[in-house]
Amino acid sequence: MKQLPRIEQYGLIGDTQTSAHVRDNGSIDWLCLPRFDSPAVFAGLLGTQKHGTWQIAPASSGSRDGSGTVDERRYRGDSLVLESLWRTPTGWVRVLDFMPPRDGTPQVIRIVEGVSGVVEMLSAMRPKPGYGSVNPWIHEVGGRMVSEAGADALWLDTCVPQVEKDGVVVSAFAVVAGQSVAFVLSWCPSHAAAPDVPDPEAALTETLAFWQDWTTECTYEGPYREAVVRSLIALKAMTYGPSGGIVAAPTTSLPELIGGDRNWDYRFTWLRDASTTLAALLGTGYRQEAQAWRRWLLRAVAGDPENLQIMYGITGERDLRERELPWLPGYEGSTPVRIGNGAADQLQLDVYGEVIETLYLAHQSGVAHCADTAVLHRRLVEHLSRRWREPDEGIWEIRGARRHFVHSKVMAWVAVDRTIRLAEAGALDMAPAPLVELRSAIHHEVCTEGFDPVRNTFTQSYGSQELDAATLLIPRVGFLPPDDPRVVGTVDAVRRELSTPDGLVRRYPTRGNRTGVDGLKGDEGAFLLCSFWLVDGLALTGRIDEARALFEGLLGLRNDLGLLAEEYDPVQRRQLGNFPQAFSHMGLIESARLLQS
């Protein structure tokens, strides 16, 4: 019987320009080439094998119906090299999957190593460019197998024979102990010359060294180091090296409700997600990424702040028009599958606070404002000071009517507050006095309009009865001190009203079959970032033991490779949403740091 894989059955490999999802049956079911946001050449994740997959597994493993899974898998050391061990009746075999961080050709390398005995193996690659929609022209050129479709060519090189049948490139081979067989899949434009084939072993050594060098820079030395380093690697893997942009997640349309339509494309750079990710990287010693992202920001946001978008393509593209891919059946039937993201046109006032907070943190970590950053910073604040009283779509990118979201206003306060701090320190040429007045005005309005004195809690928006987990950030950003009774009341109210029985936290209430504040029908899982925010809220309000217990419970939700999706279904006990999600890993790192201090 065909097994439908859970999201957590996937591992991630990547080269900091794109990435691939490797299922625990040895199948790569998602790969976009040459960039994160390019069309997928393997889209089986959102459909079936016929939408593109590449499986390498023992021939005896039930690989044809996907039912056999690896006996053990892990990343090799602190790297993104995935190591899978298969134990079969005739012998053991190890498969190493990785993508060398590159200057040139994107490559997926898979090395099959015989560990003991003899194992009959099968490699079956079905390339389906255009998100599983195109049957490529597969042919042999000089002993190499190439799949061409339009502008793209995929070259598959190996030392064992390859045959093509019905659109599948198959190699059946045996490995004996001590022997290895490598496969190299390279992408290049179809008009270009055939790519060189690297030495797989040398590429492995270089890839391991790349990750090793990068992770040794981590300054976090607390009790959760293993989880923190793994999350840092996940974040680095979501960074687009050439531009410094960071994707929110490398997938599209993994559902927030199985079978539902809350399916979004996250392969873009959100100012919010990237800023908060950067804050986690800065807090663990990574300044180079902050510098690269600041350059990305200057380019993307350049010009009139009126034209500011809340998200861009990974090299600053503005046109992210949302559309549906009707030929893809979706993950477990969750349709529509979308590419592009309509949220790009929204007004989200919180992004000013998140961006300016990151510029401020970068400055504090020694990445001083350059002249261009100072100009950008000034323009952002001037723009915000004209618009902060407007309703917006807020942090959750609601698709319902705009509101005066409390979190948006709190983040407007953060933008002004950090600007004042920099101006007072002489790091920014702005007069602090009018800003101090503006900061007080925002603070006063939030505390008057966005607080419910009867329930002793901040609310989701002005005058609303709903709660919102984003208000857990109020003490973290310094809007009010942690011991303020309104903060304690908010942490308690969110915990009481938005928690699942396991203590995880939902973003805000949804309404099942009725349309809720977000303009969408259907429910969703617990939001992992919000659950980490509750850890922080508990810790800051002095409930350290409860904070630690919740944090350790959250660590237990990671998959066997330490990866987290956006959400978690507390009933089905499975991960939900795009995977891995930068937000979740950023939240994990920030909570680990807070618990250490």
Ligand SMILES: OC[C@H]1O[C@H](O[C@H]2O[C@H](CO)[C@@H](O)[C@H](O)[C@H]2O)[C@H](O)[C@@H](O)[C@@H]1O
């Ligand atoms: O909930 C509806 C919205 O869901 C997505 O937004 C979420 O993901 C973003 C990227 O991580 C994040 O910045 C945001 O805070 C989340 O709510 C989707 O991108 C939106 O189009 C959709 O309206």
